[in-house]
Amino acid sequence: MKASIITIGDEILIGKIVDTNSAWMANELNSIGIQVHEIRSISDDKHQIISSINELLQVSDFIFMTGGLGPTNDDITKNVLCEMLDCDLVLNEDALSNVRELLGKRGYEINENNYYQAMVPEKAKVFVNKLGTAPGMMFRIGEKLLFSMPGVPFEMKYIIENKFIPYLKEQYNFESIFHKTILTSGLPEAMLAQKLSVWENSLPEEIKLAYLPSPGYIRLRLSVYNANNDLVNLVEQKVSELKTIIPENFKTDNDLKPDELVADILVKTGLSLATAESCTGGKIASMLTARPGSSVYFKGSVISYSNEVKINVLGVSPEDLEEFGAVSSQVVEQMAIGARKLLNTDYALSTSGIAGPDGGTPEKPVGTVWIGLA
Numbered sequence: 001m002k003a004s005i006i007t008i009g010d011e012i013l014i015g016k017i018v019d020t021n022s023a024w025m026a027n028e029l030n031s032i033g034i035q036v037h038e039i040r041s042i043s044d045d046k047h048q049i050i051s052s053i054n055e056l057l058q059v060s061d062f063i064f065m066t067g068g069l070g071p072t073n074d075d076i077t078k079n080v081l082c083e084m085l086d087c088d089l090v091l092n093e094d095a096l097s098n099v100r101e102l103l104g105k106r107g108y109e110i111n112e113n114n115y116y117q118a119m120v121p122e123k124a125k126v127f128v129n130k131l132g133t134a135p136g137m138m139f140r141i142g143e144k145l146l147f148s149m150p151g152v153p154f155e156m157k158y159i160i161e162n163k164f165i166p167y168l169k170e171q172y173n174f175e176s177i178f179h180k181t182i183l184t185s186g187l188p189e190a191m192l193a194q195k196l197s198v199w200e201n202s203l204p205e206e207i208k209l210a211y212l213p214s215p216g217y218i219r220l221r222l223s224v225y226n227a228n229n230d231l232v233n234l235v236e237q238k239v240s241e242l243k244t245i246i247p248e249n250f251k252t253d254n255d256l257k258p259d260e261l262v263a264d265i266l267v268k269t270g271l272s273l274a275t276a277e278s279c280t281g282g283k284i285a286s287m288l289t290a291r292p293g294s295s296v297y298f299k300g301s302v303i304s305y306s307n308e309v310k311i312n313v314l315g316v317s318p319e320d321l322e323e324f325g326a327v328s329s330q331v332v333e334q335m336a337i338g339a340r341k342l343l344n345t346d347y348a349l350s351t352s353g354i355a356g357p358d359g360g361t362p363e364k365p366v367g368t369v370w371i372g373l374a
Contacts, residue, residue: 001174002037003029004056008067008077009151010043021066021156028160033174034062035225044068049080057144064164067151069134071113077148082121085139089119095135098128124148127163131155136163178227180235181255182242185217192218192249199245203238206231217251217258259287266297271346275301276314276339278326279353279369299343304335314338327352327364332372340374348374 005025011017019041026036037060042048049068056063068077082089096118103110117133120126127136132150136159139146149159168174184192189211193200200209203222212219222238224231243250252261266273275284285301288294302313307326310316315338316331324330332350340348353369360366 001034001061001172002059003034003062003064004038004040004060005036006049006052006056006063006065007039007041007151008044008049008065009041010074012041013043021151021153024153024157025064025066025160028165029064030177030179032165032169033177034168035177044074044076046076046080046083049077050084053084053146057141057146061144062168063144063146064160065146065148066156069117069148069150071117071133078119078121081124081137081139081148085121085123085141087121087123090122092118092120092126092135094128095120095126098130098135099133102133127159127167129155129159131158138164138167175226176228178224178232178235179255180222180239180253181212182220182222182239182253183217183251183256183258183261184220184246184249185251185258186249187218187246189213189218192246195246196242199238199241204234207235207238214257219255259284260291263288263291263294263297267293272297272299274299274339274343274345274348276304276335276348276350276372277301278304278310278335278351279355280351281305284349284351299345302339302342310335314342325364327354327368327370329370329372332370333374334372336372336374350374 005022007019007022009017012019022039026039029036038056040052040056042052053063053065065077068075078089096115099114099118100110103114114133120135120137121139124137124139127138129135129150132152132155134150134155136147136149139148147164149156149164187195193211203209206224208223210221210223212221220242222235224235239253254264256264262273273288275288277284282301282303285298288298302309304310304314307321310321310326310331311318314335316334320328320330320334332352335350335352336348339345339350350372351369354360354364354366356366360368
């Protein structure tokens with residue numbers, strides 16, 4: 001079965017907010033066997049909302065819509081749905097009780113705007129939102145379903161995970177979708193595709209291949225819809241063939257990003273890591289510690305943005321800084337060695353570079369980065 005996603009909000013269209021909701025929803029829906037047909041972002045405009053719903057109902061079994069359910073005048077989704085479905089707003093006692101409970105915990109009295117959030121189109125099936133004052137709603141339009149929910153990410157995720165998906169699983173038997181994702185590095189996309197051309201042409205039509213490039217690595221995703229054991233086994237066979245075609249570029253088939261792969265290796269081997277960062281300003285440490293349980297393998301970081309910190313904390317030679325500059329192999333080697341000794345780890349990673357927009361020279365233009373590993 002197919003779904004479409006609509007995000008409503010002028011703030012998305014003017015670039016003030018990045019639409020992370022749609023990507024998250026698409027992944028969750030795909031995991032239970034629903035194919036996402038289209039993702040669309042629209043403004044807080046009655047005509048756009050109605051036309052988008054009507055268009056997508058022609059090609060989708062389900063529509064998931066976020067936004068426009070707040071207590072202010074620019075939140076128009078409920079009124080538009082009432083007009084479209086020819087019904088009135090009515091008070092939902094469960095939603096009102098939830099609003100009172102949430103506001104009471106925060107020490108606030110319910111006001112007229114909060115009361116309005118408990119008003120829902122009378123044709124809606126209401127799903128109480130325990131994390132927010134706007135409930136989730138479902139509408140049956142012919143044989144199709146329209147789901148409406150707040151655009152606040154943590155509220156949307158709560159409603160999808162705890163309300164909408166359990167409801168759908170009770171009502172429908174979805175086809176099985178199987179994905180296998182391989183992480184590769186060391187080959188640009190065009191070169192990788194050329195090297196895999198014979199292998200790619202050998203894939204049966206039931207197996208779909210997608211190249212997913214990112215800076216520094218490329219993921220290959222093999223997908224099978226309406227999967228069975230034979231097709232899953234065939235995918236695994238094709239993955240094994242990849243290991244022999246690109247042995248040095250094949251990193252993992254566990255759908256891990258590079259930082260996740262590093263963390264996975266460190267956990268399995270019981271080894272530890274520290275960082276000494278100049279141009280990256282703690283970004284690497286932030287990526288590593290974003291994963292739960294990172295304290296098992298990540299011990300700490302020195303943000304050595306200035307030469308004084310490089311010298312006084314990491315033990316970098318002042319003479320080498322003077323002769324070779326902070327952005328050099330000599331300096332990042334000493335930064336990595338210093339961090340490893342200081343933080344008593346098995347490994348240390350260091351970075352120093354010219355981030356720009358100023359500071360570049362003909363010998364070391366903006367974008368030059370040295371990375372050290374001890």
